[in-house]
Amino acid sequence: LHQRKIQEQFRGMIQNASDIIMVVDESGLINYATPSLERKLGHSVSDLLGTPLAALLHPDESAIANALISGMSGGSSQAPSLVDWRVRHADGRYLFFEVLTSTLPDDSGAVGLVLTMRDVSQRRALEQQLMHQAFHDTLTGLPNRALFRDRVEQALTRAARTGIAIAVAIVDLDDFKVVNDTRGHAAGDAMLSEVAQRLQMMLRASTTVARLGGDEFAILIEDLDDGSLSQDLIDRIMSPFRAPFVVEREELVVSASIGVVFSGGSELVLNFTELLRCADLALYAAKEQGKGRVEVYHDDLHTRMVNRLNHRSELSNAMKTGQFELHYQPIVLIDTGEILGSEVLVRWHHPTRGLVMPAEFISLAEETGQIIELGRWVLDRACRQWREWADLGYVSHRLSVNVSARQLQEAGFADEVSAVLLRHAMPPTALVLELTESVFALDTSIILEQLTVIADTGVYIAVDDFGTGYSSLSYLRRFHVHELKVDKSFVDGLGTDNPDEGALTSAIVSMAQSLRLEVVAEGIERIAQRDELWSMGCGLGQGYLYSRPVPAEELLVLLSRAQPLGPPSALSGGGNIARLRVPAPIARLPGLG
Numbered sequence: 001l002h003q004r005k006i007q008e009q010f011r012g013m014i015q016n017a018s019d020i021i022m023v024v025d026e027s028g029l030i031n032y033a034t035p036s037l038e039r040k041l042g043h044s045v046s047d048l049l050g051t052p053l054a055a056l057l058h059p060d061e062s063a064i065a066n067a068l069i070s071g072m073s074g075g076s077s078q079a080p081s082l083v084d085w086r087v088r089h090a091d092g093r094y095l096f097f098e099v100l101t102s103t104l105p106d107d108s109g110a111v112g113l114v115l116t117m118r119d120v121s122q123r124r125a126l127e128q129q130l131m132h133q134a135f136h137d138t139l140t141g142l143p144n145r146a147l148f149r150d151r152v153e154q155a156l157t158r159a160a161r162t163g164i165a166i167a168v169a170i171v172d173l174d175d176f177k178v179v180n181d182t183r184g185h186a187a188g189d190a191m192l193s194e195v196a197q198r199l200q201m202m203l204r205a206s207t208t209v210a211r212l213g214g215d216e217f218a219i220l221i222e223d224l225d226d227g228s229l230s231q232d233l234i235d236r237i238m239s240p241f242r243a244p245f246v247v248e249r250e251e252l253v254v255s256a257s258i259g260v261v262f263s264g265g266s267e268l269v270l271n272f273t274e275l276l277r278c279a280d281l282a283l284y285a286a287k288e289q290g291k292g293r294v295e296v297y298h299d300d301l302h303t304r305m306v307n308r309l310n311h312r313s314e315l316s317n318a319m320k321t322g323q324f325e326l327h328y329q330p331i332v333l334i335d336t337g338e339i340l341g342s343e344v345l346v347r348w349h350h351p352t353r354g355l356v357m358p359a360e361f362i363s364l365a366e367e368t369g370q371i372i373e374l375g376r377w378v379l380d381r382a383c384r385q386w387r388e389w390a391d392l393g394y395v396s397h398r399l400s401v402n403v404s405a406r407q408l409q410e411a412g413f414a415d416e417v418s419a420v421l422l423r424h425a426m427p428p429t430a431l432v433l434e435l436t437e438s439v440f441a442l443d444t445s446i447i448l449e450q451l452t453v454i455a456d457t458g459v460y461i462a463v464d465d466f467g468t469g470y471s472s473l474s475y476l477r478r479f480h481v482h483e484l485k486v487d488k489s490f491v492d493g494l495g496t497d498n499p500d501e502g503a504l505t506s507a508i509v510s511m512a513q514s515l516r517l518e519v520v521a522e523g524i525e526r527i528a529q530r531d532e533l534w535s536m537g538c539g540l541g542q543g544y545l546y547s548r549p550v551p552a553e554e555l556l557v558l559l560s561r562a563q564p565l566g567p568p569s570a571l572s573g574g575g576n577i578a579r580l581r582v583p584a585p586i587a588r589l590p591g592l593g
C-alpha cells in the first residue's frame, strides 16, 4: 500500500512539473516525455514517441545531441551536464531551453539519456535587452562607459601599431545641478539629450561620443594629424555650448569644462583607466580656473597623480592604526517596512580629510591588492557586530557584506568565511556575500569552487549592481545565487509618469521570481518608487527613503524601535509578495555540487 502511495505521489509530481522530462533511447528515439511537453511545446506526446530527438532540436544543436547519444551506447555513464538548446515549438518557432542531460542509472537495466528541460526563453529575451542596456545610455542613446572603454582600448591597440596618437576628452557641464534643481529633472534630462545630439553633430564620424554618467560626456578622437589638439578641434568641441538651450520655452546658457589627454603625450604608458584619470585631472584643473575652459593634461598635473598614489601607503597605515569604521544600511521588507537585515559599508576616518567614502579608495585598494586585507577586516568586524546584536536578541538580523573579485581569487577565502562564522558563533544563513556581476563573468574555476563551498555551508550569495554589467544570465543557476540587488539606475526611473521606464525593472523582477531569487531594489529615495516596486512584486528594498547607512549604535536604535522604517504606506500588508524572511531554498540540480 505504502509503495503504491509513493508511486501515486510520484506520478502526480511528474504530471504537474513545469519542467519537461524526456527519455531518449540508444538510437536517439524519444521513449518517454512528461505531459508538460504538450503544454510548453504544443506537440502531442503520443505523436512524438518513437521519433528522433534530433528532429525536435535546432540543426546546430542536433549534432551535439547525437554525439551525446552515441557516447551513451558506449556503455559508460556520463557526468550530468547543463546545456542551452533551442527546441522547436509545434508552430515552428524555436524556444530556448536549459537542458540537464544525464544517463539512466545502470541498475535500472535500461540504457537511456534523461533530459530535464526548463524553458528559459523569457530569460534570453531579457539578456538581449540587458546587453543593449549594458552598452548604451538609456537617456541619450549614446554609448556608455563600458562601450567607450571598449572603443578606447581598440583605438589604443591601433595607435600602438600606427604611432598616431589618440586623444580622450571629458566634457562636464558647468552648473548643471542648478538646472536640475531649479527646473526639475525632466528639464535636466531634455538638456542632456540636446547636448548629446549637438556633440554628435559637431564632431567628425571618426570620433566616439559617450555619456559617462550624470552630466559627464567623453569623446574619443582618433585621427589627430599632429598629436596635438588643434584650435579647430577645440572650437568644435566647444561649439555645442555657444547657442543657448531652450528648456521649457526658456533660453538657458550653459557652458562646459573640458579635460583632454593624449595617448602618446607623456612618458606614462597609458591604458584606459589611466587615460581617463589623466583626463579627469585635466578637467579638474580646467574647473579650478573658472567655467567654460579646456585644459590639456601635462606632467605638472602628474604630481597630483603621484599624490593619489601616496594613498597606497596611507591606506596601509590606516589599516594599521584602525582608521576604518563600518556603517550599516537597513534592508527592509517593502510591504511592511520591517528591517530584515543591513548592508555593511566601510568608511575611512582620515586624520586630515575627514570621512572618506568608499568610492575614493575601494578601487585603489583593489588595484594594489590591499582590498584583501581590508576585506578580511570588514568581514570579521561585521560578524563581530552581528554577535553583539544577536546577544541583545536580534538573531534573525541578516548582514550583507560586499566582497571584491580579488578576495574570491585568493585560495582560502572560503575557509576564511567559515572560520569567521565559527569565531563569532554566527549561523551561515545570517550572512550574505554581495558580489558584482563581473565576478561571475570571470568564471574561473577557483571562483566557482569557492562559491560552491561557501553556498554549501548555507551562506547566501547576492549579485550586486545587477543589470549594469552584461554577462549571460546562466550564471545565476550555476553559481547558486540567492539574491539579486537591482541597481539604483533601474530604480531612478521608477515612480514617474513614463511607464516605459519600469518595463525592464519589471522584467528583472519577474525573471528573479521565476528563478526563485530574492530581489532587493537599491537606492529607493521616493515613495512613488517604493510603491511601483511593490506593485511589481519586488520584496526587499534599501535606500535613503528608509535610512542612510548609519554607525552601529544608530542601527541598534532603529532595530529597537518597534515601528517599521520609512513613511507609512497605503500598501496592504501581505500583498502580492511572498514574504521571505528566510530565503526559499533554491532548487539545485542533482549532480552539480
Ligand code: C2E
Residues within 6 Å of the ligand: 329, 344, 345, 346, 357, 358, 359, 362, 371, 375, 378, 402, 403, 404, 464, 465, 522, 523, 524, 525, 542, 543, 544, 545, 549
Ligand atoms: P554598493 O554596494 O552598490 O552600495 C550601495 C551604495 O549606495 C552605498 O554607497 C550607499 O550609501 C548608496 N546608497 C544607498 N541608498 C541610496 C540612495 O537612496 N540614494 C543614493 N544616492 N545612494 C544610496 P557607499 O557607502 O558610498 O558605497 C559605495 C560602494 O563602495 C558600494 O556600492 C560598494 O561597491 C563599495 N563598498 C563599500 N564598502 C565596501 C567593502 O567593505 N568592501 C568592498 N569590496 N566594497 C565596498
Ligand code: CA
Residues within 6 Å of the ligand: 343, 402, 434, 464
Ligand atoms: Ca553592495
Ligand code: CA
Residues within 6 Å of the ligand: 464, 465, 485, 487, 522
Ligand atoms: Ca549595489
